[in-house]
Amino acid sequence: MTEILDGYDRRLARTATGELADLNAAGILEAADVHVATRLAELVDESDPLARVTLALTVRAAREGSTSMAPEHARELLAAGATAGDSGVQGGTEAGGGTARDGESEGNGGIESDGGIEGTSTASPFELPPTDAWLDRVRTSALGEAGVLLVEHGLVYLDRYHREEVQVADDLARRAAAPQPSIDAQMLQDGLDRVFAEATWSEQRSAVQAAAGRLTTVLAGGPGTGKTSTVAGLLTLLLEQAESSGHRPRIALAAPTGKAAARLRESVLGSLAGLPAQDRDRLGSDIEAVTIHRLLGWRPDSGNRFRRDRRNPLPHDIVIIDEASMLSLTLTARLLEALRPTTRLLLVGDPDQLASVEAGAVLADLVAGYGESGPVVRLSTSHRFGQEIGELAEAVRVGDADRVLELLDAAAPGGPVEHLPVDDVLGADEVLRPRLVEHAARLRDLALARRHADALRALGEHRLLCAHRDGPWGVGPWNDRVERWLGETTDYAGRQVLGRPLLVTTNDRGLGLYNGDTGVMSLREDGRVVGVFGEPTAPQVHAVSTLGEVDTAHAMTIHKSQGSQARSITVLLPDADSRLLTRELLYTAITRAQESITLVGSHEAIRAAVTRRTQRATGLRHRV
Numbered sequence: 240m241t242e243i244l245d246g247y248d249r250r251l252a253r254t255a256t257g258e259l260a261d262l263n264a265a266g267i268l269e270a271a272d273v274h275v276a277t278r279l280a281e282l283v284d285e286s287d288p289l290a291r292v293t294l295a296l297t298v299r300a301a302r303e304g305s306t307s308m309a310p311e312h313a314r315e316l317l318a319a320g321a322t323a324g325d326s327g328v329q330g331g332t333e334a335g336g337g338t339a340r341d342g343e344s345e346g347n348g349g350i351e352s353d354g355g356i357e358g359t360s361t362a363s364p365f366e367l368p369p370t371d372a373w374l375d376r377v378r379t380s381a382l383g384e385a386g387v388l389l390v391e392h393g394l395v396y397l398d399r400y401h402r403e404e405v406q407v408a409d410d411l412a413r414r415a416a417a418p419q420p421s422i423d424a425q426m427l428q429d430g431l432d433r434v435f436a437e438a439t440w441s442e443q444r445s446a447v448q449a450a451a452g453r454l455t456t457v458l459a460g461g462p463g464t465g466k467t468s469t470v471a472g473l474l475t476l477l478l479e480q481a482e483s484s485g486h487r488p489r490i491a492l493a494a495p496t497g498k499a500a501a502r503l504r505e506s507v508l509g510s511l512a513g514l515p516a517q518d519r520d521r522l523g524s525d526i527e528a529v530t531i532h533r534l535l536g537w538r539p540d541s542g543n544r545f546r547r548d549r550r551n552p553l554p555h556d557i558v559i560i561d562e563a564s565m566l567s568l569t570l571t572a573r574l575l576e577a578l579r580p581t582t583r584l585l586l587v588g589d590p591d592q593l594a595s596v597e598a599g600a601v602l603a604d605l606v607a608g609y610g611e612s613g614p615v616v617r618l619s620t621s622h623r624f625g626q627e628i629g630e631l632a633e634a635v636r637v638g639d640a641d642r643v644l645e646l647l648d649a650a651a652p653g654g655p656v657e658h659l660p661v662d663d664v665l666g667a668d669e670v671l672r673p674r675l676v677e678h679a680a681r682l683r684d685l686a687l688a689r690r691h692a693d694a695l696r697a698l699g700e701h702r703l704l705c706a707h708r709d710g711p712w713g714v715g716p717w718n719d720r721v722e723r724w725l726g727e728t729t730d731y732a733g734r735q736v737l738g739r740p741l742l743v744t745t746n747d748r749g750l751g752l753y754n755g756d757t758g759v760m761s762l763r764e765d766g767r768v769v770g771v772f773g774e775p776t777a778p779q780v781h782a783v784s785t786l787g788e789v790d791t792a793h794a795m796t797i798h799k800s801q802g803s804q805a806r807s808i809t810v811l812l813p814d815a816d817s818r819l820l821t822r823e824l825l826y827t828a829i830t831r832a833q834e835s836i837t838l839v840g841s842h843e844a845i846r847a848a849v850t851r852r853t854q855r856a857t858g859l860r861h862r863v
């Protein structure tokens with residue numbers, strides 16, 4: 240959303256001059272974009288204003304999740320800025336739909352404006368030449384000559400992301416060209432007949448068959464399509480293959496977040512439990528899943544480099560990465576370079592979900608780039624949802640807004656799918672208040688009774704999800720509202736401590752708590768207030784004084800909910816013109832629900848969400 244900033248807005252880069260200052264004042268560039276671009280342009284003595292603007296727009300694109308800048312997006316962005324500037328209207332729409340990212344919903348630097356930003360300055364639209372001439376000028380500019388900016392596939396890259404995209408594509412190509420693992424075909428067939436004996440498992444069976452003979456596999460599928468069952472089946476059959484060689488393969492299970500890693504371990508163990516005894520026992524129960532950062536080994540001197548790399552690769556024979564939709568380009572590059580040439584890699588995830596917080600949309604790119612060929616194996620039948628949620632999720636996934644609205648209109652209140660078609664958020668209070676207060680009160684009662692496992696179980700019963708952090712549809716006000724309602728409804732006045740749902744916002748490896756983990760404030764036997772986290776089967780109890788940064792989580796953002804599920808989900812959708820409202824966001828929210836989903840928002844908001852795609856300019860899909 241393009242905004243006109245007033246002279247006191249913190250988003251203004253005070254030292255900016257010329258065209259960058261104008262674009263900053265028009266709200267097209269943030270102060271950070273201007274600072275980075277100015278510094279890099281100074282380093283190479285760039286004198287061409289067009290090259291400086293291109294650089295700043297490329298920095299902006301990276302901040303918004305793209306690995307490169309697409310000229311047509313930039314053109315639309317500037318045109319929207321000019322419109323906003325001419326009319327002095329605050330908050331024009333961003334044509335071309337820059338990517339709505341976590342940074343905005345999470346940090347929300349006022350994107351959903353809190354009002355009060357006056358149109359006191361005017362946007363000075365920067366005249367862009369025709370695209371070919373523009374890209375030629377970038378190529379021959381000082382920034383282009385110095386390799387700070389690169390032009391390829393009609394996109395403009397910052398050097399780092401270009402390098403990483405090329406590396407990822409090269410590493411994948413090298414792995415595809417290398418000799419593939421040899422397999423005892425008869426043993427594999429016998430194993431598949433045992434593990435996936437019933438006809439309903441044919442998709443998983445084909446997936447394991449394909450993956451068993453490959454160094455790299457991308458296993459793509461929506462929720463409940465049997466991805467974990469495929470992973471469990473593949474692992475046990477690969478272990479069986481290795482038995483005759485006497486070498487037990489080393490296996491790494493990892494995910495981009497700690498929460499997803501913990502869930503991966505639980506679900507692989509759960510899937511193993513359903514296998515015949517001989518296959519279940521082969522893997523054993525001492526499997527561990529870790530974050531990719533931990534797998535690669537943190538380095539205190541670098542946020543982007545790891546102890547494991549080409550010179551010091553991972554010792555594992557099989558590396559499985561779950562929730563691969565959250566993989567950024569940089570992390571993928573680091574992961575691939577840390578694999579030995581003979582290590583099998585299985586990337587598992589749902590390409591239709593929200594992409595990573597950082598630049599890149601690796602899983603979606605690989606699936607789009609390879610199509611149905613190459614290393615991609617797709618699972619398409621969901622075995623988890625009831626029919627209603629499954630149909631709704633599928634209609635959203637394919638972008639059929641009419642069908643989505645038809646399903647919502649036909650849905651009965653109290654059923655697995657529910658729609659509260661309100662324009663004004665307060666219009667939903669009557670339905671939401673009892674639901675939210677009941678859940679919060681139950682958490683509080685269980686905490687008071689010191690029933691930690693039950694409190695964690697109750698946490699997974701319901702979740703309120705928002706697109707934004709702030710504003711009327713945001714997490715902050717809804718957390719406050721639930722606490723106020725709870726205070727009004729019960730004899731607990733003021734802010735509630737016991738039973739307060741918690742969301743961890745930083746990684747604490749010492750405590751084993753990770754960004755995105757959820758827990759409950761509870762009471763220990765000795766009467767101390769503690770935070771309880773983890774699985775109900777094995778609650779982790781930590782004194783409140785030892786906890787790092789935690790937020791209240793009566794409500795949480797859809798971004799933060801990625802990788803987790805709840806029995807029932809309520810989603811607050813913002814106004815139709817919110818740029819965060821995209822198909823990927825709505826799909827991710829709906830697919831968090833195991834048994835029931837309630838969408839709160841107008842028909843226009845739902846239509847806008849289904850039709851607006853997250854647009855990330857990335858070149859990986861053209862390279863693979």
Ligand SMILES: Nc1ncnc2c1ncn2[C@@H]1O[C@H](COP(=O)(O)OP(=O)(O)OP(=O)(O)O)[C@@H](O)[C@H]1O
Nearest residue numbers: 439440441461462463464465466467468469622623
């Ligand atoms: N082909 C199948 N036939 C019958 N049941 C299946 C099949 N595939 C999966 N299931 C069941 O569906 C449920 C979900 O499967 P699984 O956990 O493997 O899916 P998933 O894709 O990993 O889900 P998510 O990513 O949402 O966790 C499990 O209970 C599993 O036993």
